[in-house]
Amino acid sequence: MTHASDLSITPSGDATGMAHVAVPGAIDISHGPILYVEGVSVSFDGFKALNDLSFTLDAGELRCIIGPNGAGKTTMMDVITGKTRADSGRLFLGQTIDLTQLTEYEIARIGIGRKFQKPTVFENHTVAENLELAMKADKGVWATLFNRLSAAQREQVQAMLARIGLRERADILAGLLSHGQKQWLEIGMLLMQDPQILLLDEPVAGMTDEETERTAELLQSLAGRHTVVVVEHDMGFVSSIARTVTVLHEGRVLAEGSMDKVQNDERVIEVYLGR
Amino acid sequence: MGPLTRLWGARGWMLLGGFAAVTLVVIPLLRLLPPDHALYLSDYYVLLIGKIMCYALVALAMDLVWGYAGILSLGHGLFFALGGYAMGMYLMREIGTEGQYQSHLPDYMVFLDWKEFPWYWAGSEYFWLAVLKVVLVPGLLAYVFGWFAFRSRIKGVYFSIITQALTFACMLLFFRNDTGFGGNNGFTDFKRILGFSLAEPTTKTALFMITGLFLIGTLLLCRWLVTSKFGRVLAAIRDAEGRAMFSGYNTRDYKLFVWTLSAVLCGIAGALYVPQVGIINPSEMSPANSIEIAVWVAVGGRGSLVGPLLGAGLVNGAKSWFTVAFPDIWLYFLGALFIGVTLFLPKGVMGLRDSWRRSKS
Numbered sequence: 001m002t003h004a005s006d007l008s009i010t011p012s013g014d015a016t017g018m019a020h021v022a023v024p025g026a027i028d029i030s031h032g033p034i035l036y037v038e039g040v041s042v043s044f045d046g047f048k049a050l051n052d053l054s055f056t057l058d059a060g061e062l063r064c065i066i067g068p069n070g071a072g073k074t075t076m077m078d079v080i081t082g083k084t085r086a087d088s089g090r091l092f093l094g095q096t097i098d099l100t101q102l103t104e105y106e107i108a109r110i111g112i113g114r115k116f117q118k119p120t121v122f123e124n125h126t127v128a129e130n131l132e133l134a135m136k137a138d139k140g141v142w143a144t145l146f147n148r149l150s151a152a153q154r155e156q157v158q159a160m161l162a163r164i165g166l167r168e169r170a171d172i173l174a175g176l177l178s179h180g181q182k183q184w185l186e187i188g189m190l191l192m193q194d195p196q197i198l199l200l201d202e203p204v205a206g207m208t209d210e211e212t213e214r215t216a217e218l219l220q221s222l223a224g225r226h227t228v229v230v231v232e233h234d235m236g237f238v239s240s241i242a243r244t245v246t247v248l249h250e251g252r253v254l255a256e257g258s259m260d261k262v263q264n265d266e267r268v269i270e271v272y273l274g275r
Numbered sequence: 276m277g278p279l280t281r282l283w284g285a286r287g288w289m290l291l292g293g294f295a296a297v298t299l300v301v302i303p304l305l306r307l308l309p310p311d312h313a314l315y316l317s318d319y320y321v322l323l324i325g326k327i328m329c330y331a332l333v334a335l336a337m338d339l340v341w342g343y344a345g346i347l348s349l350g351h352g353l354f355f356a357l358g359g360y361a362m363g364m365y366l367m368r369e370i371g372t373e374g375q376y377q378s379h380l381p382d383y384m385v386f387l388d389w390k391e392f393p394w395y396w397a398g399s400e401y402f403w404l405a406v407l408k409v410v411l412v413p414g415l416l417a418y419v420f421g422w423f424a425f426r427s428r429i430k431g432v433y434f435s436i437i438t439q440a441l442t443f444a445c446m447l448l449f450f451r452n453d454t455g456f457g458g459n460n461g462f463t464d465f466k467r468i469l470g471f472s473l474a475e476p477t478t479k480t481a482l483f484m485i486t487g488l489f490l491i492g493t494l495l496l497c498r499w500l501v502t503s504k505f506g507r508v509l510a511a512i513r514d515a516e517g518r519a520m521f522s523g524y525n526t527r528d529y530k531l532f533v534w535t536l537s538a539v540l541c542g543i544a545g546a547l548y549v550p551q552v553g554i555i556n557p558s559e560m561s562p563a564n565s566i567e568i569a570v571w572v573a574v575g576g577r578g579s580l581v582g583p584l585l586g587a588g589l590v591n592g593a594k595s596w597f598t599v600a601f602p603d604i605w606l607y608f609l610g611a612l613f614i615g616v617t618l619f620l621p622k623g624v625m626g627l628r629d630s631w632r633r634s635k636s
Contacts, residue, residue: 116517116518120515125507145503145505
């Protein structure tokens, strides 16, 4: 595995109580999980958005996270990606990388990609340029000043355009894409970063049924190579892709398991499904 | 795609070549004619065009931060003035003992009854040190200011207001006699630069040509920057900073880099301006001056480089005519122009050109 080499992460084996031969910057998944969220709390003006939230993600799994409005789904993503700082608790990528010590761009470079709830692409750049900008590369100022796209990189952009079905639209401004196409472009941009973990906030919002179906296929094809976390309201979509579902409620995990198990959980039915 | 065609197409290069020919060949040749010749270009026009080229340089610097990075500075006049003062200190030393009081000190220091130069005037008699200060003083100030502002994620109108306050505060500082830069009179009555008399027409022509060279060089540099991946990252930060950050870009570094570079370019413009115009005083730091810079860029069209060049030329051309013909209404005209452009021409003169091209095709 190669990871952002400009990051020097101090080994934090003590945090997990394990002695580790840590490779700085490399994600150590020798114990299975790739992401540990342990007792994380965040409050805004007294409102507890996350309340002692704990869960783990296994490398390569596809996880759906559901929960009523205000359950803390987006805040959870904000905390993992460094946008919001946790008041307490621990966040580890693998055994050794303490995410609470890193900034947004460092977390992005080390392998966590994030799609926003509202599709966010660079509207005044062409579709191909969007992918080029997201592509894994040295993203420092000097590197971009003298950067020239190599043939292999051009190839990579072309391949991604085909994968997200936007080859015909490569040279138009991203702002002119339809809502669903923007969602795909943003997912394509995440994939160009070659992340270990993809966090997708409502990836099928505003999509037609056909688009939703194709997105489901795309996400399922990613599992195994990437760890994918999907936050979604569309229960049909969730049950079509989910192997494991985590239900959040009031900033903590209410239930976790297969879709069947979760759907039949009394507490889930009470707070979320409202039956 | 070659490195040259990346910058401009054939027409763009021809326009640039034309501009270079006029400023570096035609005008200097016209200056060689006898002064009573009909085509002789008088000192007045050389100064006017030279001044406008300095402003155009500032407009380019402003377009980099505002047009491409979305950072509206209302304090760019400060960096221009600091570059001017750095050059002005050297020019004051070049006067030698030919001042009114025939002292080795500048007249205002004699007037204040100072017996020697303050410590920060040390080395000001060296031209190379002046050149270094022209770059470093605005550059360092911008770097430190930007470091704090961007680290605190100050953006948009808040950033603009702070830059405005910064230039205002510096103006008040430079107005004080005790600051040691000539108070409200600033520096003037320069005699020489590198031993050449500033009153000589050939010196004026040479300064004019150097300014032209710097303007062309800066335009090339800016164009190279904005057509590189760096330029695309800047625009990405302008349009969706969050997405850029979560794509792995340290947006603070990018903003700091372009902000500092822009300030340095303004400093250079100021240093070219002062020997031509022959005076620098704190009014260059007035908030209105900095706002005017933003007007040039808005009139020409943000994010196009060429637009701001045109904007600086048009607005200052209009200004030099207006302030003679109708001195009282110039500021009203400027204000109306800004409002008009904002309301009807969001892309400035360049936007007009684009829509004209579209209607033709």
